[in-house]
Amino acid sequence: MSTVTPDPEFSLRPSGNLARRLLISRAAQGGAVIAAALAVVILLILIGFTVVHGIGALSWSFLTGNLPAATGQAGGIGPALLGTAELALIAGIISVTLGILTALFLTEFASPRVAAPVAATLDVLAGLPTIVAGVFVYGIVVAHFGESGIAAAIALSMVMTPLVARATLESLRRVPATWRDAAAALGVSHWRTVLTVILPGAASGITTAAILAVARGAGETAPLLFTSALYGNNVQLNPLHALPNLPLEIYTLIETGYPVSVQMAWGAAFLLMMTILLVNIVARIGLRRGERKRGL
Amino acid sequence: MRRMSALSPAPPLSGPAQERARRARLRLTDLRASRTLTVLAWIGAAVIVITMGSVGFQVIRGASEAIGRFGPLFAFHAAWIPNLNKLGGLSYLYGSLVTSLVSLVFATILGVSIGIFLALLAPRPVANVIGPLVEMLAAIPTVVLGLIGIIVISPFSAHTLEPLFHGVLGWTGLFGAPAQNGASLFTASLVLTIMVLPIISALSRDIFRTVPQELRDGAEALGATRWEMIRGVVLPTTVSGITGACVLGFARAMGEAIAVTQVVGNASLIHANLFFPGTTLASAIANQFESPQNSLTESALYYLALILLIVGVLTSIVSRRIISRGAKLT
Numbered sequence: 001m002s003t004v005t006p007d008p009e010f011s012l013r014p015s016g017n018l019a020r021r022l023l024i025s026r027a028a029q030g031g032a033v034i035a036a037a038l039a040v041v042i043l044l045i046l047i048g049f050t051v052v053h054g055i056g057a058l059s060w061s062f063l064t065g066n067l068p069a070a071t072g073q074a075g076g077i078g079p080a081l082l083g084t085a086e087l088a089l090i091a092g093i094i095s096v097t098l099g100i101l102t103a104l105f106l107t108e109f110a111s112p113r114v115a116a117p118v119a120a121t122l123d124v125l126a127g128l129p130t131i132v133a134g135v136f137v138y139g140i141v142v143a144h145f146g147e148s149g150i151a152a153a154i155a156l157s158m159v160m161t162p163l164v165a166r167a168t169l170e171s172l173r174r175v176p177a178t179w180r181d182a183a184a185a186l187g188v189s190h191w192r193t194v195l196t197v198i199l200p201g202a203a204s205g206i207t208t209a210a211i212l213a214v215a216r217g218a219g220e221t222a223p224l225l226f227t228s229a230l231y232g233n234n235v236q237l238n239p240l241h242a243l244p245n246l247p248l249e250i251y252t253l254i255e256t257g258y259p260v261s262v263q264m265a266w267g268a269a270f271l272l273m274m275t276i277l278l279v280n281i282v283a284r285i286g287l288r289r290g291e292r293k294r295g296l
Numbered sequence: 297m298r299r300m301s302a303l304s305p306a307p308p309l310s311g312p313a314q315e316r317a318r319r320a321r322l323r324l325t326d327l328r329a330s331r332t333l334t335v336l337a338w339i340g341a342a343v344i345v346i347t348m349g350s351v352g353f354q355v356i357r358g359a360s361e362a363i364g365r366f367g368p369l370f371a372f373h374a375a376w377i378p379n380l381n382k383l384g385g386l387s388y389l390y391g392s393l394v395t396s397l398v399s400l401v402f403a404t405i406l407g408v409s410i411g412i413f414l415a416l417l418a419p420r421p422v423a424n425v426i427g428p429l430v431e432m433l434a435a436i437p438t439v440v441l442g443l444i445g446i447i448v449i450s451p452f453s454a455h456t457l458e459p460l461f462h463g464v465l466g467w468t469g470l471f472g473a474p475a476q477n478g479a480s481l482f483t484a485s486l487v488l489t490i491m492v493l494p495i496i497s498a499l500s501r502d503i504f505r506t507v508p509q510e511l512r513d514g515a516e517a518l519g520a521t522r523w524e525m526i527r528g529v530v531l532p533t534t535v536s537g538i539t540g541a542c543v544l545g546f547a548r549a550m551g552e553a554i555a556v557t558q559v560v561g562n563a564s565l566i567h568a569n570l571f572f573p574g575t576t577l578a579s580a581i582a583n584q585f586e587s588p589q590n591s592l593t594e595s596a597l598y599y600l601a602l603i604l605l606i607v608g609v610l611t612s613i614v615s616r617r618i619i620s621r622g623a624k625l626t
Contacts, residue, residue: 025521029417035409036418039430039493046436046490049448101340109337118341120616121348127544127612129551129604131578132351135585135597139354158347165344191330219437221554225582247439251554254443262447269440280435284428 047273054270057263063271067233067244072258077268079235083243084272087149087228088218090239091156095217096210098157099164100199106165107172108194126162130222133158138226147230149239155223160213167212171205172198204290211283215276221247246272355605358598361591370599376564378589383596385603387564391574392604395481395556396549398570399488403496404542406489411500412526416512427501434494442558445487450478450559453486458571472569479561482570487555492545499541503534540618547611551604553578577604 014022065076102122106115137155145151175198183193199206224245231242246268253265356363362370366383373384410430414423458474461482465471471482507530515525531538553576561573562583577600588594 021521021524025523028523028526032409032413032417035406036413036426036430039406039410039433039497040426042490043429043433045448046433046441046444049444050440053447098340098343101337102344104333105337105341109334110341118345120613121345123616124609124612125344125348127547127551127608128348128351129553129578129608131551131553131581132355132601132605132608135358135581135601136351136354138585139358140350161344189326189330191326191333194333215435219435219439221437221439222578222582225553226586229586247437247554250439250443251558254446254558265443269437269443272437273440276435276437277432280432281428 047277050266050270050273053263053266054268057267058270062264062267066235067249068261068264069233071256072261074260075233075264077246077249077264077271079231079233079244080246080249080268081271082235082237083149083228083231084218084246086237086239087153087156087224087243087245088214090149090153091160091217092210092214094153094157095160095164095213098161099209099213100168100206102161102165103168103172104194104199106169108190108198122162122165125158126166128158130159130220131225134223134226137223142227147226147228147242149228149241149243152224152228152243152245153239155227156217156220159220159223160217163213163216164206164209167209168202168206171202171209174205175201204287208283208287208290211279215279215283219247219272219276221251224248352605355598355602359595359602361595362599363595365592366596366599370596371603374564374566378593381590381592383593385577385596385600387566388575388577388580388600389603390566391481391484391560392550392576392578394570394574395484395488395560395576396546398482398485399492399549400542400546402485402489403492403545404538407493407496407541407545408500408538410493410497411504412530414497414501415504416526416530417522423501427498430497431494433490436490438491438552438555439558441487441490442555445483445555445559449486450483452478453480453483454478457486458482462571469568470570472571474571479559479573480571481560481567481574484556484560484574484576485570487559488549488552491552491555492549495545495548496541499544500534500538503537503541504530506537507533536618540615543611543615543618547608547615550576550607550611551578553582557582577601 013019062076063081064078067077067079068075102118106119106122110118133155137151137158141148141151141154179197179201180193183197188197224247228242228245229248231244233244236243250265250268250272253261253268362383365381366373370383371385371389373382374386375382375384376387377383410426414427414430418426454474454477458471458478458480461471462474511529511533512525515529516522520528556576557579560575560579562575562579563573564575564580565572567574580600581597581604584593585597588597
């Protein structure tokens with residue numbers, strides 16, 4: 001029997017098979033880090049190019065001036081800014097109302113048997129290609145009444161409603177069951193519980209959902225292509241007419257290919273993208289704050 | 297409620313008759329309010345269901361002329377010559393499938409890696425910053441992405457990526473000689489990758505986070521390296537969820553119209569070479585629906601929309617199935 005004596009020279013560094021396994025593991029982890037870095041770099045490049053190209057186009061006359069009277073001419077984007085704001089507002093009202101009601105229906109009023117097909121329909125609507133929404137509204141509204149802001153808002157709200165409904169659904173489900181039980185124990189009727197306990201409890205989530213949906217809708221192009229494309233070059237606020245809007249204006253400005261038009265497209269793209277990204281960031285931070293405050 | 301009682305003096309609660317009347321009034325209010333709310337909620341849900349139903353109805357009705365004329369073989373004819381009433385959807389379907397699948401390959405590799413990074417490798421504070429940044433990609437308006445696609449990504453693709461892919465993978469036939477201006481199926485796939493990536497990375501991050509800590513600890517306690525733990529435990533338990541995420545990403549790519557139209561070149565050709573211009577279902581509709589040459593062409597465009605709609609409904613059902621089955625298993 002020989003006694004085992006510790007070898008002071010023995011290396012604790014992995015060798016052989018273990019070294020190989022650790023190397024593979026490191027490489028895989030490195031790959032994941034690189035992928036994440038790549039995504040962030042792509043985001044920064046996209047933002048960077050838009051800022052660099054777009055910021056030079058900005059001026060007071062660009063922001064307030066009428067759209068170019070003819071292709072290839074210089075002009076502003078004032079009417080498109082107002083039109084997009086109006087479209088987002090109308091579509092926002094429609095989709096927030098419908099979205100909240102549908103979410104309430106699914107959590108509060110429907111038996112599981114009814115809720116399942118409605119939830120599935122909501123999923124299908126969420127996956128509806130935006131261009132199909134445009135084609136649909138063209139068929140039922142525009143073909144009969146011509147293009148209008150209302151038609152465009154309907155098409156946009158088809159894209160936005162599922163977003164509001166899903167996010168509302170999630171925040172409704174996160175309202176603690178104990179709150180509901182407490183209300184029931186106090187003898188509060190169901191509708192009063194819904195309006196004064198459950199909805200306020202989910203308020204921050206619903207607000208975020210509404211803001212994010214409006215931001216998404218403001219940037220959508222495809223639903224407007226056949227519903228609000230034939231607009232003039234000056235301010236139009238009557239929703240019964242086609243409303244000038246930023247996404248389509250960007251789209252058509254690029255199509256023309258004139259340098260002055262492309263320059264305007266960059267300016268408009270800069271405004272649209274920055275507004276949407278900022279709204280996104282603010283809404284998300286607000287949501288986190290709101291949830292932390294209530295200890296959720 | 298509080299304001300009401302502050303403004304009007306509380307009603308005297310003297311006689312039992314008045315008390316009964318007050319209760320009856322309350323019950324009536326309760327009944328009415330609860331009925332109103334229920335009805336409103338039902339209306340909301342009904343609008344959703346009716347809208348979706350009429351989308352299907354409207355698109356099928358619009359396509360009926362083309363369906364009657366060409367039948368289901370429409371999807372397998374490549375010619376699209378409106379003047380001669382020779383219309384087939386194959387080149388559009390081909391372009392849609394190719395761009396969606398190529399972007400899905402890129403986005404899955406990147407997205408799942410990002411999901412692994414965010415859920416399993418990065419410290420929480422880092423993940424809480426990187427995660428929302430990646431999701432921010434989804435907030436970029438598609439028309440802006442298309443603009444960047446034309447001016448930045450197309451030349452980059454034509455002069456840098458396409459020669460690279462041609463050199464390394466040219467033998468597959470998919471990556472032929474690079475095109476001149478970069479308006480190609482490949483560029484469209486790159487733009488779509490940017491759109492699909494945030495979907496897959498966010499979903500896979502959430503799915504990876506559902507893997508129980510004990511399972512992961514168990515693997516590491518048995519001596520598995522981090523990667524072996526991921527490959528042996530995390531990926532196998534979440535494979536169905538990841539598949540569901542990919543299906544959703546695929547649906548997103550198939551349905552995108554604007555950004556693709558801007559960079560794909562819009563030529564109804566069928567080439568194995570991804571560097572040639574092509575077209576897709578959605579961009580055909582975006583380009584031609586406003587002023588179709590005749591009623592049959594308009595109907596054929598509705599037919600393309602119908603194909604898109606069917607793909608959308610199928611992917612939605614499939615992803616729902618996959619994800620709910622995955623949820624049952626874990």
